[in-house]
Amino acid sequence: MSENLQSSxxxxxxxxxxxxxxxxxxxxxxIGIGLPVLASQIAKHLWCxxxxxxxxxxxxxxxxxxxxxxxxxxxxxxxxxxxLDNGFALSGARRGRVEIGFLGAAQVDKYGNIxxxxxxPIDNPKFRIAGSGGAVDIGCYCSNTFIVCAQSKRTFxxxxxxxxxxxxxxxxxxKGERKWVPRETLGLTGGPAAIITNLGIMKFxxxxxxxxxxxxxxxxxxxxxxxxxxxxLDVSRAKEAExxxxxxxxxxxxKVDPLNIYKTR
Amino acid sequence: xxxxxxxxxxDAMSIIQDGDIVFFGGIVDGxxxxxxMREVARQQKKNLITLSFLSVEDFLVGTGCIRxxxxxxxxxxxxxxxxxxxxxxxxxxLVVDEFxxxxxxxxxxxxxxxxxxxASPYCIGSDIINPNYDFSExxxxxxxxxxxxxxxxxxxxxxxxxxxxxxxxLVPALRPNVAVIHVGKVGSEGTVRIExxxxxxxxxxxxxxxxxxxAEEIVPESYLRRDPNRNNxxxxxxxxxxxxxxxxxxxxxxxxxxxxxEALFAYQKAARTEEDFAKWSDEWIFGLPDNNAYLAKIGAxxxxxxxxxxxxxxxxxxxxxxxx
Numbered sequence: 001m002s003e004n005l006q007s008s009x010x011x012x013x014x015x016x017x018x019x020x021x022x023x024x025x026x027x028x029x030x031i032g033i034g035l036p037v038l039a040s041q042i043a044k045h046l047w048c049x050x051x052x053x054x055x056x057x058x059x060x061x062x063x064x065x066x067x068x069x070x071x072x073x074x075x076x077x078x079x080x081x082x083x084l085d086n087g088f089a090l091s092g093a094r095r096g097r098v099e100i101g102f103l104g105a106a107q108v109d110k111y112g113n114i115x116x117x118x119x120x121p122i123d124n125p126k127f128r129i130a131g132s133g134g135a136v137d138i139g140c141y142c143s144n145t146f147i148v149c150a151q152s153k154r155t156f157x158x159x160x161x162x163x164x165x166x167x168x169x170x171x172x173x174x175k176g177e178r179k180w181v182p183r184e185t186l187g188l189t190g191g192p193a194a195i196i197t198n199l200g201i202m203k204f205x206x207x208x209x210x211x212x213x214x215x216x217x218x219x220x221x222x223x224x225x226x227x228x229x230x231x232x233l234d235v236s237r238a239k240e241a242e243x244x245x246x247x248x249x250x251x252x253x254x255k256v257d258p259l260n261i262y263k264t265r
Numbered sequence: 266x267x268x269x270x271x272x273x274x275x276d277a278m279s280i281i282q283d284g285d286i287v288f289f290g291g292i293v294d295g296x297x298x299x300x301x302m303r304e305v306a307r308q309q310k311k312n313l314i315t316l317s318f319l320s321v322e323d324f325l326v327g328t329g330c331i332r333x334x335x336x337x338x339x340x341x342x343x344x345x346x347x348x349x350x351x352x353x354x355x356x357x358x359l360v361v362d363e364f365x366x367x368x369x370x371x372x373x374x375x376x377x378x379x380x381x382x383x384a385s386p387y388c389i390g391s392d393i394i395n396p397n398y399d400f401s402e403x404x405x406x407x408x409x410x411x412x413x414x415x416x417x418x419x420x421x422x423x424x425x426x427x428x429x430x431x432x433x434x435l436v437p438a439l440r441p442n443v444a445v446i447h448v449g450k451v452g453s454e455g456t457v458r459i460e461x462x463x464x465x466x467x468x469x470x471x472x473x474x475x476x477x478x479x480a481e482e483i484v485p486e487s488y489l490r491r492d493p494n495r496n497n498x499x500x501x502x503x504x505x506x507x508x509x510x511x512x513x514x515x516x517x518x519x520x521x522x523x524x525x526x527e528a529l530f531a532y533q534k535a536a537r538t539e540e541d542f543a544k545w546s547d548e549w550i551f552g553l554p555d556n557n558a559y560l561a562k563i564g565a566x567x568x569x570x571x572x573x574x575x576x577x578x579x580x581x582x583x584x585x586x587x588x589x
Binding site: 094259 | 293308336340343354364365369375386388389393395431465516519579
């Protein structure tokens with residue numbers, strides 16, 4: 001299907017993120033507030049009604065009837081299987097039961113290291129961001145971590161100022177001098193699976209562990225993606241992503257977020 | 266005869282001393298003890314260290330009460346930056362010691378279960394465990410009892426049970442002086458029933474020296490004891506009980522009311538400059554003697570607009586039939 005439907009950049013990001021969940025029906029996903037909630041709800045409606053969502057606040061197998069603004073209110077708790085505490089939820093990845101995690105990023109590098117803690121050099125930080133929340137707990141151990149953020153030279157950087165959540169090659173801080181090592185040598189499992197942006201989808205090379213452009217959205221030029229990336233990006237494997245379908249847009253606009261709570265349009 | 270634990274909000278908050286480590290219950294914008302926080306501001310406590318999340322208590326940074334936090338999150342959720350926090354950081358008046366989220370729970374779980382420290386794998390590969398970002402000394406210098414905070418944020422060692430030279434990260438126990446937790450129902454002797462997420466509250470209730478429960482309703486103990494498996498904190502851990510209807514406003518309380526988005530956006534806007542924050546805090550904290558005055562100011566119309574509906578525990582935006 002290649003109809004040229006009008007969709008906003010935000011809608012594209014959410015729908016392409018939702019498509020990443022297609023292979024994961026009946027698997028467990030740790031889901032955060034914002035775009036991840038939207039993406040998981042679209043995927044549940046269209047492709048994987050058996051997807052089990054776990055929320056950072058300890059809501060297990062959440063059944064979100066009305067889109068929440070907060071992870072911590074009644075909209076998240078109502079109808080879930082059990083409402084426990086944060087530790088039980090976030091330790092799911094470490095226990096090996098959680099296949100999917102969704103994280104945002106203020107900065108991300110070619111190895112998928114994420115910074116959500118502070119901008120500026122180590123000894124002279126310019127300003128603080130929101131902090132890890134549960135990102136580090138999710139990203140250290142989830143089989144597949146999906147990173148969702150808008151793409152620009154400011155966010156896609158050669159090296160993040162602070163590694164909140166480790167990517168494929170991450171800092172070892174435990175042996176004196178800070179040293180970059182492959183994540184598996186630190187005992188971490190899983191790793192970043194893809195970065196989904198407003199322009200395209202990056203994946204990570206099996207050997208070099210560096211990000212490459214896997215798909216660019218219809219109407220987006222590869223040049224545009226390179227202009228918004230602060231590290232060297234391999235585009236030799238890039239292909240055009242499948243057009244967004246009317247069905248996907250309808251589900252987002254009429255079922256998942258009918259009141260446009262998240263202002264994706 | 267059971268001791269009477271029911272006190273006024275003023276008397277309850279008066280046990281918090283300058284330099285205390287205070288745990289405020291709930292998470293970010295859910296089930297927070299905000300009425301208690303406003304009383305802390307009115308009593309002008311100093312050098313407080315808080316734990317886990319700094320969100321709506323941003324105003325306690327602005328009023329000079331909170332000077333340190335060890336936690337994983339310092340943001341106002343969908344409402345944006347915490348304005349007072351950013352001003353205080355720029356002026357070097359606040360210490361933020363970044364921690365992992367599970368680690369926030371483990372540092373309370375350790376003292377709750379009587380452990381000196383726990384081994385945690387949750388921040389390996391992150392700069393959270395980078396010794397250059399260890400602000401334990403700064404937190405200790407604020408604390409009334411510095412020994413409650415480990416000399417280091419993390420210690421690295423080898424797992425003595427493994428033959429494989431596996432590195433483990435040790436997280437020290439951190440015992441709060443006071444835990445303040447807001448819930449829907451508390452029994453007259455202190456049995457607590459939490460609706461919605463438990464957050465880290467149960468661990469904090471077993472870790473802190475003193476535990477204060479503020480609640481929407483004080484109900485007969487016998488009512489909650491009919492179904493003890495549904496209760497979360499026992500009387501034995503609770504020192505003081507305060508009746509504070511709408512005590513979590515403007516945050517959400519599952520089963521009782523929704524988040525007041527309008528009020529939270531208004532705060533985020535008002536707190537952006539020192540002048541506007543001073544006006545906001547006069548209007549909403551210092552100009553109001555107690556919780557009744559606060560409730561009168563919110564008004565009945567707003568309260569009815571936010572009030573939760575059975576069986577959802579929130580106020581549906583769409584038709585009830587669609588959701589049921």
